[in-house]
Amino acid sequence: MRLAPLAALPDPMVTTLSAGALRYSVATDFTSVWQVLLTGSVVNEFTGRGVDFELRTDPTSLFVRVVSDGGFAIAGCPELDFPPTPGPSILVQLDFQASGYRPARQLVPLPSAGPWPVPWPPVLLRPLPGVLQGRITQDVTPSVPSQAPACLPRTRRSVRFFCEPPCSPMPPPARPCAKSS
Numbered sequence: 001m002r003l004a005p006l007a008a009l010p011d012p013m014v015t016t017l018s019a020g021a022l023r024y025s026v027a028t029d030f031t032s033v034w035q036v037l038l039t040g041s042v043v044n045e046f047t048g049r050g051v052d053f054e055l056r057t058d059p060t061s062l063f064v065r066v067v068s069d070g071g072f073a074i075a076g077c078p079e080l081d082f083p084p085t086p087g088p089s090i091l092v093q094l095d096f097q098a099s100g101y102r103p104a105r106q107l108v109p110l111p112s113a114g115p116w117p118v119p120w121p122p123v124l125l126r127p128l129p130g131v132l133q134g135r136i137t138q139d140v141t142p143s144v145p146s147q148a149p150a151c152l153p154r155t156r157r158s159v160r161f162f163c164e165p166p167c168s169p170m171p172p173p174a175r176p177c178a179k180s181s
Contacts, residue, residue, distance in 0.1 A: 013028055035076070035116050038117055038118050055094060082110075089110060
């Protein structure tokens, strides 16, 4: 009696798929279930409104979903994404980046055996500082003229401040300062 080569024996755990001239063998020995592991939001530190942002994770095998109002969810397959650890939780690093905001990094402890999803408190992103410029427009007067809405009396002079767009349009051309007598 002659035995067939090992490759010729049918394997119930392997499926062969064809796509054009290519053939693929797919092992079906493991079934993974993706679960939402963490949910949270990212907000402006001063206004409390949601921020459009990018999120990167470590481990990088986790799936990240970000929505436009600042919410996010992280999903994965715990059996594959997290190595077996003796402790009760695994640390996941989250790196948040948004245009016009300082980046933030947080380490989140996720339970190694659930329950999931873990709700995370809002991540506060601080806006980058704006540019503030000014010039002396006139000597100090008893009252601030209504024509100059941003004049602020300061050390015997009125100073007009403005910030770069989109805060406000550029100021009008400088007028010569009136000298007090």
